[in-house]
Amino acid sequence: MTPTETNQNSLIGASVARVQDDRMLAGQGWYVDDIKATDALHAAVLRSPIAAGRVTGFDATEAMAEPSVRLVLGPDELEAGLDTLPAPWLIPGQQEVDFVLFDRQIRYVGQPLAIVVAESRAAAEDALELIELDFEETQAIVSIEEARAEGAPLVHPELGSNQVGQIHFGDPVDALEEAFAKAHTVIDRVFTIPRISHNSMEARGILAEWIPATGQMTIHSSTQVPHMVRQDVAKALRLRADQVRVVAPDVGGAFGLKTLLFPDEAFVCLAAKTLGAKIKWIEDRSEALVSSYQGRGQLDRARLALDADGKFLALHVDLHGDVGAHSCTGTGGTGPFQVSGLMVEGPYKYADAAGATVTAWYTNAVPTGAYRGYGMQEATYVRERLVDEAARVMGIDPVELRRRNMLTEEELPFVTRLQMPYDSGDYPESLQRAVEMAAGKNVTSTDRVRRGIGYASFTEITGFAPTALTEVFGIHWSTWDSSKVRVNEDGSVTVFSGLTAIGQGVETAFAQIAADVLEVPLDRVSVQLGDTAVSPFANMASQASRALTIGGPALFDAATRLRDRIQTLAANTLKTERDNVTFDGDKFSTLDGSASATWQEVAHRGWMGWGRGDSDKIALEELGEYDPPSITYGYATHAAQVAVDLDTGKVDVENYWLVHDAGVLVNPMIVEGQIVGGVAMGFGTALLEEVVYSDAGQPLTTTYLDYLLPASEDIPEIEMEHTVHPSAITPGGYKGVGESGTIPPPAAIANAVANAVPEIAGNLVALPMSPTRVWTLLDKAGLTR
Numbered sequence: 001m002t003p004t005e006t007n008q009n010s011l012i013g014a015s016v017a018r019v020q021d022d023r024m025l026a027g028q029g030w031y032v033d034d035i036k037a038t039d040a041l042h043a044a045v046l047r048s049p050i051a052a053g054r055v056t057g058f059d060a061t062e063a064m065a066e067p068s069v070r071l072v073l074g075p076d077e078l079e080a081g082l083d084t085l086p087a088p089w090l091i092p093g094q095q096e097v098d099f100v101l102f103d104r105q106i107r108y109v110g111q112p113l114a115i116v117v118a119e120s121r122a123a124a125e126d127a128l129e130l131i132e133l134d135f136e137e138t139q140a141i142v143s144i145e146e147a148r149a150e151g152a153p154l155v156h157p158e159l160g161s162n163q164v165g166q167i168h169f170g171d172p173v174d175a176l177e178e179a180f181a182k183a184h185t186v187i188d189r190v191f192t193i194p195r196i197s198h199n200s201m202e203a204r205g206i207l208a209e210w211i212p213a214t215g216q217m218t219i220h221s222s223t224q225v226p227h228m229v230r231q232d233v234a235k236a237l238r239l240r241a242d243q244v245r246v247v248a249p250d251v252g253g254a255f256g257l258k259t260l261l262f263p264d265e266a267f268v269c270l271a272a273k274t275l276g277a278k279i280k281w282i283e284d285r286s287e288a289l290v291s292s293y294q295g296r297g298q299l300d301r302a303r304l305a306l307d308a309d310g311k312f313l314a315l316h317v318d319l320h321g322d323v324g325a326h327s328c329t330g331t332g333g334t335g336p337f338q339v340s341g342l343m344v345e346g347p348y349k350y351a352d353a354a355g356a357t358v359t360a361w362y363t364n365a366v367p368t369g370a371y372r373g374y375g376m377q378e379a380t381y382v383r384e385r386l387v388d389e390a391a392r393v394m395g396i397d398p399v400e401l402r403r404r405n406m407l408t409e410e411e412l413p414f415v416t417r418l419q420m421p422y423d424s425g426d427y428p429e430s431l432q433r434a435v436e437m438a439a440g441k442n443v444t445s446t447d448r449v450r451r452g453i454g455y456a457s458f459t460e461i462t463g464f465a466p467t468a469l470t471e472v473f474g475i476h477w478s479t480w481d482s483s484k485v486r487v488n489e490d491g492s493v494t495v496f497s498g499l500t501a502i503g504q505g506v507e508t509a510f511a512q513i514a515a516d517v518l519e520v521p522l523d524r525v526s527v528q529l530g531d532t533a534v535s536p537f538a539n540m541a542s543q544a545s546r547a548l549t550i551g552g553p554a555l556f557d558a559a560t561r562l563r564d565r566i567q568t569l570a571a572n573t574l575k576t577e578r579d580n581v582t583f584d585g586d587k588f589s590t591l592d593g594s595a596s597a598t599w600q601e602v603a604h605r606g607w608m609g610w611g612r613g614d615s616d617k618i619a620l621e622e623l624g625e626y627d628p629p630s631i632t633y634g635y636a637t638h639a640a641q642v643a644v645d646l647d648t649g650k651v652d653v654e655n656y657w658l659v660h661d662a663g664v665l666v667n668p669m670i671v672e673g674q675i676v677g678g679v680a681m682g683f684g685t686a687l688l689e690e691v692v693y694s695d696a697g698q699p700l701t702t703t704y705l706d707y708l709l710p711a712s713e714d715i716p717e718i719e720m721e722h723t724v725h726p727s728a729i730t731p732g733g734y735k736g737v738g739e740s741g742t743i744p745p746p747a748a749i750a751n752a753v754a755n756a757v758p759e760i761a762g763n764l765v766a767l768p769m770s771p772t773r774v775w776t777l778l779d780k781a782g783l784t785r
Contacts, residue, residue: 011516012732015669018508019527020250020501030249032205032222033282040207041070043271043281044124045264046114047291048106050137051364051697052153055104055113057134063116066130068123071275073267074114074131078102081270082236085261087327088476091165091334091360096156099329101236101263106135107155107325108366109699110291115267117279140364140697144299144320147361155325155362162362164327164334169341170355170418171314179314179352183305187389191382192766195297195322195368195691196684197701199709202252203288204262208269209278218245219269224258224500225541227478228330230532232261233269248500248530255681256370257292258502259543260330264291289702293332294691295371297322298340298378304386305352310396312405314353317344317382321360324367331477331543332369334360339461340375345416346383347427347459347635348405354417364697372681374544376460377743384456384747385764388754392761398751399435402457403428409725422459422633425725430659431457434637437657437719441641445756450644451654454751455637456744462662462736463549463632463729464540478539479627481546483555485514485562486621489607491600493518493525495555498538499547500530504738505670506547510555512666513732517559518566519583520599536623545634545736548666550626553731558624565620566602572611573597632727632735636660638679638744642752646783649775651687651753656716658744661723663735668722671737676718678741684710686746687768759783 023029060072073081084098102112114131118124139153146152147162155162170176180186207220217239223229226246234241251258264281272279283292298321305314321337341356391398407414409426416422434455443451465479484496495514501507507527515522528534530541540546570588571578574595582589589596605611606620641655656679665671688708692700701707726733746767753769754761760777778784 011512011522012664012666013668014512015667016508016512016522018505018670019511020507031202031252032207032220032249035207035220035249037207037278037280040278040280041117041119042121042124043268043279044116044121044128045112045267045281046116046128046131046133048109048111048113050106050135051109051140051142053106053135053137055106055133055135057132058114059132060114062130063127066123066127068119069116069127070119071117071271072114073271073274075102075104078267082266083238085232085235085329086476087329087333089333089335090474091338091358092167093163093165094327095159096164096327099326101266108364109697110366111325112264112267115271117271117275142363142365142693142695142697144322144361144363147363155364164323164360164362166357166359167338168355168357171353173355175353176314176316176355180303180305183313184308185306185390185394187304187386187393189302189386189389189765191300191302191385193296193298193378193381194767195294196371196689197289197294197691197707198255198257198292198371200253200255200257203283203285204258204292205282206265206268207278207280208272210273210276212276215243216245217243217269217273218247220247220249221265222251222258223248224251224254224502224543225330225539226500226530226532226535227498227537227539227541229261232329233266236261236266237269237273245533251500251502254502255372256295256374256543259370260328260332286702289707290699291366293328293367293369295368296378297368298337300382302382302386304390306390306394310394310401310404312348312350315344315350315383317341317356319356319358321358322363322365322368323360324363324365326367327360328367328369330369331540332367336370336375340379342418342420343376343379343459343461344383345418345420346380347407347457349407350417356418365693370543372678373739373743376458376739377682377685377746380456380458380743381747381750381767385750388454388751389762392754392758399431399455402431402455406431406457421630423630423727423729425635425661426723427457427635429723430635430637430661433659433721434639434657437721438639438641441655443641448646450646450756451641452752452756453639453641454748454753454755455639456747456751457637458744459633459635460545460740460743461631462545462634463628464544464546465631466629467627478537480625481538481550481554482536482623482625483551483558484536484621484623485555485558487562487566487603487606489604491524491603493520495525495527496535497527497529497551497555498535498541499551500542502542504542504547504674505667506542508670509548509666513552513555514559517556518563519585521585545738549632549730549734549736550628552734554624554626556624556731557626558622562620562622569606569611570597570602573602573605628729630729632663632729634662634735634737634740636740636744638748640745640748640752642749642756644753644756644774646778647785649771649778651749651769651774653683653716653749657719659721659723660740661725662737662740663727663730664724664733665722666734672720674737675720675741678739679718679745680710680715681742682745683714685767686749688770690768757783
């Protein structure tokens, strides 16, 4: 393990309290619905009640006759008023290259078809009931199997197929088949990974205002990506980018959901422009469960080939992903499925071949998009289940099988067969520590309760991504980042960033970096995030475990250059040389103590323009930009101990351990909070969460009575350790951490269930492992009473 070399008094590595905690605990959060806008009108959205068909009639006469109703935008107005948006990441063969924000063709329940604006939310919702909507219903397809079937109804008849596109990564198929043919053992399984909902504490919301006199639109949005929303609103409404300002206030969770402009949000902006007014729309929880985009959704055939000694020869995943009604914009679309394919290898090496074939399909369901883990949870689940199945079939300890095939520290950096450039780390170290942490725990089974421990090791993409990579892949996301630092006239320090605060604590981490580099007290620094009018450009902003990994180096660069300039100003103020000046966090002094000036005095002189050279800049601010040379990769091993009740099928996670490496940790307390929250989300995926549709495409999980989330009592104490192998790629040595906790739990828990009840291990191929699903497997194995 490489220790982090930091100053003993450094703020880097300090577990300081989050800067926003005091106001949050005092109820002073500032979310979209908290914005005081007494002059705002309110919107409600008319949504499709069917999954497939076409709008044939629309009459809003009665709704418009209501005194409090100010506007109804129906099919004619929406078609005329909204431009399409380009799909930023295409899969080969994809014909849908432009995303239509309004369509008379109905492709999922919840599809927005009209918007009503009234003086109150209640009045707007009541007016929806007065609209006459006529449609012709057609047959829906709601699963990947149905979409693939010969002669299946087409979600997009004009495209001639339900297949969105296909891409193969890694070694050629012929090489893969040759490796499987000569293998001693081949593990071959089909895995089902359902759709799940994001369930952020704050649902989506938007407050849009158009001022005709200035031709300016200001949008407050619960979004992760203010600059991306600005870009898409301008395109959709045929405005210039400088006519649109987007502000992300506090965002109450997002998890990948809020990385795009949704059609209903575009409706609100069009309505504001049409009326020249301020309009608020806040999504309710029913809308969130029915019509907000979802995550996951895969059907994968996966094979692992091994020789007689358990050496991995080949791995292939034939991955089929459900994009839903459209391949959506933002950072979703087929992206999660492609990343899932690219990351199937994990921390292992394969002697002969490895590859993934990714095929995306349309269905009559809500589009899927980015979700915390972005395809890597699915890849980890599939691969780690194959590894444990191989261990069971071959009679090898699953930990030993991992050790035999895991990349070592000496082999890194390493380019995988699917061309993922792993950077630094010690993967076996994290596995060994996790085993040691779990050793000696009580895994005694009783007559009707079985216990077992399972492991899952993984690598993850963080700090996505070099612009050179996105250019090669044709991904139209700006993946570089920028940060600005200003020392104000009174000596206070302001950091400006296009990142957003979505609960991950980035404002605290940024304040720590700025204070550490400038050598000033933390309380002298404030961080301003997510306002396109003042924030430097950050198109992808806060997602993909990249905020600190990409934004951090940009900030570090800007702060370093500004600190150097301040040192020169201080020397000029004290009429001495730079090397003769010391700083104690508040006061500059000459080495002999004969002269001194406070930080504030030097800042004041700087803004007066005094004491600089003729060619020196005046304003005490610097802009840093960072385009990473490569991707950084975090990694971990997780271990779960479960108890399986043979009479009910209920799985309880009794203990959970993990050993994680994210390079240098700026704030370990925040990191641990992120990981614990991620693990809890992973428990939900493993045991409870699943979006279900009827055969007609009607959503059946529309409340929290139907869609189950983990409660605090479902989460045991999580024991956690960190190793530190700084990234040589990132200035500061940082790697990302925001998604790490959520990726391995389904695999670790499934492997623990398989260890506890080996009689059903071969059939543990579907999530979630609900009591009903597990009991059914137990019953087939003859283990129930």
